[in-house]
Amino acid sequence: MNHHRxxxxxxxxxxxxxxxxxxxxIGLMKDILARGASFRFSAGGLSxxxxxxxxxxxxxxxxxxxLSYGGIYAFIYPESGKLIVHRLIGRKNGKxxxxxxxxxxxxxxxxxxxxxGKVVRMERGKMNVRFxxxxxxxxxxxxxxxxxxxxxxxxxxxxxxxxxKVLLCL
Amino acid sequence: MNxxxxxxxxxxxxxNVVARKIEGETILVPIGAGVGNLEEDLYxxxxxxxxxxxxxxGKRTLNDVVASLSSEYNVDKDEMKADVxxxxxxxxxxxxxxxxx
Numbered sequence: 522m523n524h525h526r527x528x529x530x531x532x533x534x535x536x537x538x539x540x541x542x543x544x545x546x547i548g549l550m551k552d553i554l555a556r557g558a559s560f561r562f563s564a565g566g567l568s569x570x571x572x573x574x575x576x577x578x579x580x581x582x583x584x585x586x587x588l589s590y591g592g593i594y595a596f597i598y599p600e601s602g603k604l605i606v607h608r609l610i611g612r613k614n615g616k617x618x619x620x621x622x623x624x625x626x627x628x629x630x631x632x633x634x635x636x637x638g639k640v641v642r643m644e645r646g647k648m649n650v651r652f653x654x655x656x657x658x659x660x661x662x663x664x665x666x667x668x669x670x671x672x673x674x675x676x677x678x679x680x681x682x683x684x685x686k687v688l689l690c691l
Numbered sequence: 692m693n694x695x696x697x698x699x700x701x702x703x704x705x706x707n708v709v710a711r712k713i714e715g716e717t718i719l720v721p722i723g724a725g726v727g728n729l730e731e732d733l734y735x736x737x738x739x740x741x742x743x744x745x746x747x748x749g750k751r752t753l754n755d756v757v758a759s760l761s762s763e764y765n766v767d768k769d770e771m772k773a774d775v776x777x778x779x780x781x782x783x784x785x786x787x788x789x790x791x792x
Contacts, residue, residue, distance in 0.1 A: 526764055529740035529778040531719075531785075533732040545713050552709045553720060553727035562729040578730055 536562070547597060547604050547637075554583040554638050560595075561642075564606055568621030569593070571674060572653035572661070573643055579606065580642035588617060588633075591658030593640035598628050606640060608658070610666040622653075622665045623674055696753060696780045698772070703749035703791040710744070717741045719787055734787065743778050749791035753779060 541549070553560045560581045564573055573579060573593070581595045588594065588609055595606045596619060605628060611618040613629070617636065620627040643650040653661060664670045696702065704710055709720045709727060719734035720727045736744060742764075746756045753775055761771035782788040 526766060527737055527739045529743050529774055530737045531740060531778070531781055531787075532735050534735050536729045536733060539713065539716075539718065539733070539735070541713055541718075545711070549709070549711050549718070549720065549727075549729075552711060553722065556706075556709065556722060556727075557725075558722045559726045560729070561726050580726065 543603055550581070550595070550604070550637060554581070557583060559583070559641070560638065566621075568624050569607065570623045572622055572650070573606070573640075574645060577650065578644040579640050580644075581606075581638035582641045583638050584636060588636065588639075591660075591662035593654065593658075594619065594636050595638050595640070596628075596631050596636045599630065599632070599635060600628075604637075608662055608665060610662045620665050622661065622670050625668060625671060627666075696776060696783050697790075698753040698757070698776065701749050701752050701791045702747045702779060702783065702788045704744070704747065705787055705789045708787050712741065717744060721787070734785070739774070740778055743775055744782070747779070747788060 550560050550562075561578060562581075564577050564579045565575055567575055579593075590609055590611075593606060593608050595604060596617075597603070598605050605619065605621075607619040607621045607624075607628060609617060610620045610627060615632075616629070617631045617633070618627050618629050619631060640654065643654065661670065664673070707722045709722065711718050711720075715738060717736040717740065719736065720729070721731075721734070723731075742760060743756060746759065751759070757768060757772045757775050760766070760775065761768045764771070779788060783790075
């Protein structure tokens with residue numbers, strides 16, 4: 522008789538207490554998108570700031586049509602095997618070029634099969650964030666491609682910081 | 692929680708649930724309103740639960756599962772039956788499992 526057998530149990534846990542690797546997270550996302558369902562999760566990092574900020578919750582939808590210029594997509598970057606959520610800024614030799622709005626370097630040579638889904642919703646706290654997903658995405662994408670966006674974001678940040686300092690002095 | 696499961700019936704994972712084994716635990720993500728929501732609580736199932744869950748294929752009855760697992764783990768049938776029925780019942784109640792026809 523086996524007296525050391527564990528009783529079967531089911532528990533509830535938050536995703537952040539589970540140590541899920543990048544590969545396992547991608548697998549989970551693929552499984553859910555393959556069912557035709559969307560995938561909602563908290564995005565980390567600053568590469569898409571100010572449009573997606575660290576901790577914003579994004580919803581990824583499975584690809585229905587082709588990719589649209591300026592859209593934000595979740596893809597596996599072939600060079601690193603990592604899951605990235607960045608904006609589409611171009612296409613070359615049948616492969617896609619993505620870039621974080623706040624990044625200098627782009628991710629080149631991403632094949633269609635590496636693109637998992639499209640960001641259709643962004644939430645910051647209890648607020649829905651729409652700016653960056655509508656038609657303005659085309660301008661944003663153009664500016665990002667020319668590295669103008671990161672310069673402007675940096676300038677806006679400096680102006681904001683200066684304003685705060687002036688207000689503190691008054 | 693009401694007892695709903697029948698030992699002569701077959702059960703299978705709901706098509707609205709995605710299961711994935713990660714580091715000794717099985718993670719179950721319910722798909723509600725067309726969204727697999729990682730911001731909500733997720734279910735996790737331990738190894739013993741996974742052993743039961745993996746046998747619920749819509750073909751084997753709970754009695755079949757009890758017989759198979761009690762023999763595999765050398766556990767008394769009544770003890771195994773209590774575990775299998777209790778666990779299956781909880782998953783059925785949470786709509787993670789459905790009765791297969």
